[in-house]
Every structure is written in C-alpha cells, then in structure tokens.
Amino acid sequence: MSDIPRRTFLKGTIAVPAVGMTGILATVADAQVADKSATHRQVKLKLNGKDHSFDLDLRTTLLDAAREHASLTGSKKGCDHGQCGACTMLVNGRRINSCLTLAVMHEGDDIQTIEGLGAPENLHPMQAAFVEHDGFQCGYCTSGQICSAVGMLDEAKQGWPSHVTENVATERISLSDAEIRERMSGNICRCGAYSNIVAAIKDAGGLA
C-alpha cells in the first residue's frame, strides 16, 4: 500500500460506482449540447516542458487537466473560484489562477506547475527557502504560494509597481515586507504562516 500513490489507490476503489454514475449523468445531460463531439476536444498542453494530448470535456479547467489528466497533483484546488490562490501556476512565466481558466484556451502555452519548478532532490531556491523558514504548516496552500512568489519576484524585477508603491512611476521597486504582502494577497494561508512566508520570499529573492 505504501508504494501505491494515494490518487491511484482512490481511483481503483471508486471505479465501479463511477461507471454506474456515468450512465445516469449521460441521460440527464443538457439536450442542447448532447453531441459529445461538440463538447469534447483533443487538447494539446505543454506542461513543465513536456507535450501532452488529452481528450477533454471542454469544461475542464487548466487545474483539473493538470491534476486529473496529467497526474500533476501538486497544484491544489482550494476554493475553485480564484479567491485562495492554491491553484497558482506560471503560464508563459506569469502567475495565474489555473482554476479560473479553461485548459482548451492554453494550447501552445508554456505551463509550469510546482512539479516543474524543482524536485525533492533538486529544490528550486523558493522551495528551499520555504523549508528553511518553515513557511507553511499544513502545506495545502504551499505550492500555490511558491509558484505565486516566483512569478511575483519576476514582476518586481521587471519594475512593476503595486498598490502600496508610493509613486507608481518609480524606476526602481524595493520589495519591503509591505510590498511582498500586498503582492501576495491573492494567496491565502489558513494556517497563518504569513510571517514565515514573507521571510522565505525575502530570502529566495536575495532581499533578506
């Protein structure tokens, strides 16, 4: 059991009832769009540098495509409405809420999840800093926090101002604690590890 990933185990245990459910759902499907060829599509996605092709219901979000179809379960589903940031991924280098976008809209994009940032034996500097500074407790928001922080440091490096930047036309952005907190407000940590998250980001960003 210990060698079987939790996800694979769960899939195996619910396979029988799931097949039964599919038949019921099909009969109550919206008649207007009952034609599967119109509501499903073969979608090509580039995840962490690797090309994939999945047969997807068009409703599939980028988050669900990564988790349910590519087995990249590092990105988490918290609120599923863009409020918590647990699903944050980097798309073409920019951080977005992967729960609020359709997979089919991201063909051709360069999509990076937490799995693409680093691996247990080769941590990304931001991952290492979160470990070093204890920037988490339960860990559920952590992959989103880390992807968001990596995207955020890049935004600051490009000179993007924020709501707390005194003069938005300034040439140089200095990432104070207040700046980091404002820029990370799209990521919620219900354990309240915020002060250590700020410390980790400052460390990884060379600001400590």
Added chain:
Amino acid sequence: MKAFSYERASDPAEAARAVASSPRAKFIAGGTNLLDLMKLQIETPTHLIDVSRIDFGGIEEKDGGLRIGAQVPNSTLAADRRVRERYTVLAQALLAGASGQLRNKATTGGNLLQRTRCYYFYDTSKPCNKRKPGSGCSAIGGFNRMHAILGASDECIATHPSDMAVAMVALDATVATVKSDGSPRTIPIAELHRLPGETPHVETTLEPGELITHVDLPPPAEGPQSYRKVRDRASYAFALMSVAIAGDAVAMGGVAHKPWRAAKLEKARKDGASTDEAINAELASAKGYGSNDFKIPLVKRVLKAALAARS
C-alpha cells in the same frame, strides 16, 4: 458547469457575428468572471467564442493619447511606463483591483464587461432581478453593506466592481467596438454602462454580439491625478467606495450600478461653489438602504480628503 461548445476566433467581426447569431453564445477572453459564474450556473452559455487570441494590438500612442487593445491584461496596462507617468490614476486603480494572479489574466475589455453584481446575484436560492428578471431584489431589505447609494432602482441596488473603469471614466476614455455587421462604433465610456432602472439584467449599451476592440485614452487633462479606494480589507477586496480624480474630473466606484461620474460636483466647483457645497450637490439624491447608510458620510469625507489633497 453546463456543457458548451467552443470556437477560437481570429477575426473580431467574425467573432461578433458568431455571438449575435446564437442567443446563448458568449465571448470569453480572460474568463476570470465568466468562468466563476459558469461554475455556479449563474451564467449558462451553450457556446463560447474565445477572443483571447485575436490581436487587437498592444498599447500604442494615438493622437497624443493611448490606444489600448481589448486583450491587454490588467497587469500589463498597470506596468506600462506611459500609463504610470501620464495616466497615474489608471495605474493606481488597476493596482487597487483584484490580485496579482487575476490581473495577469483579466483583460481590458473583460474588466469593463464583468457583471455588475452583489452577493444575492451569486446566491441562486434567493430572488434577484438581475439573475431572474421579475423575481425581486433580495438586497433591498436584506444585507446591503456593499450596495449602491446613487442611481439605484427598486429593482436592483448592486454596484459595478471595477476599479479600472472608474479611472477610465475620469479620464474620458472612449470604447471602440465592432458590431455584428462588421461596422465599427465608438462609445464614450460614461455611456457604456447602464443604471438598473427596470431592466437590471441589461448592464451595458452594447448590442448583441458587439465586441470591444480597444479603449482610447485622450491626452491627459491638466492637473493632478489620484485614485483612493476604501475597502474592508487592505488588499484584494471590492471597494466600499473609491474616487478617481483626473484634473477637474471626478468619478466614483462602489456607489452605483455603473462607474459614477460626479458631474454635479464638477459643475458646482466650476461655478465657484465651495468643496462642501459641491460634494453636497452630488450627494443630494443619495439614498441608503440600511446597512449601507454609512456610505453617504463616508463618500462625503473621502471626496473632501481627495479634493483637498489635489489642490
């Protein structure tokens, strides 16, 4: 989410025609508001026309102002040096809205066309004239802390949540569109959004299928610019009220069904009224609904502080 079919548009006129020809089709660009509502089955389009890959152009100099492509993300617009230096109020408003992740995805056109909404609009167990015309307004007599104090009706007291649009109204922006017959149209931004009246489910003056292609900013008016936003949290929250100032122009967010140009205030000041008189003229018709009564004195005080800071 209800099932839908999908197509990717490459041409604005073709996209406009496709939406106009199917009553339950919708455009999708950033999708941050539409998908949120589709997941709750508040929006149930049967066909989506993806306009996110249409190249409307980026941010370009035009007639001494700027022309902004409809698909330019909010974050790109806020980071643009010309916007930061010449249209400070717009950069500040954009940065006061949403979160870093949402600003990266949300587009200029989509920000304007996000739904005017309140928590009863989201609660499908409650009546809402906007969600289901004729069913009633749960906010009137309900919890209405976030709601409108100006221009509301007995049918709806929701507020338009955009910060960006408030700054654009103060800047006298123009919205450029393409209609379903392929013809272009320009709309002064103050005329894009509607007050609720008896049809709160109709939020803009756009025709079916009409697609926003650009927002044009005229050269900035003389005088300082600023954006102040008051909200329940320091970050990532809708405005209880906000005020955008650009020269003599004043617009407010969080107070009405649309970004509110303070035309009475502007006129009174031009006619030589004191700041207090001008503010009172603007708020003369203001009406609270219980939980949002505090907004009337709040708006007066924030307007006074913002106007004092500019002069």
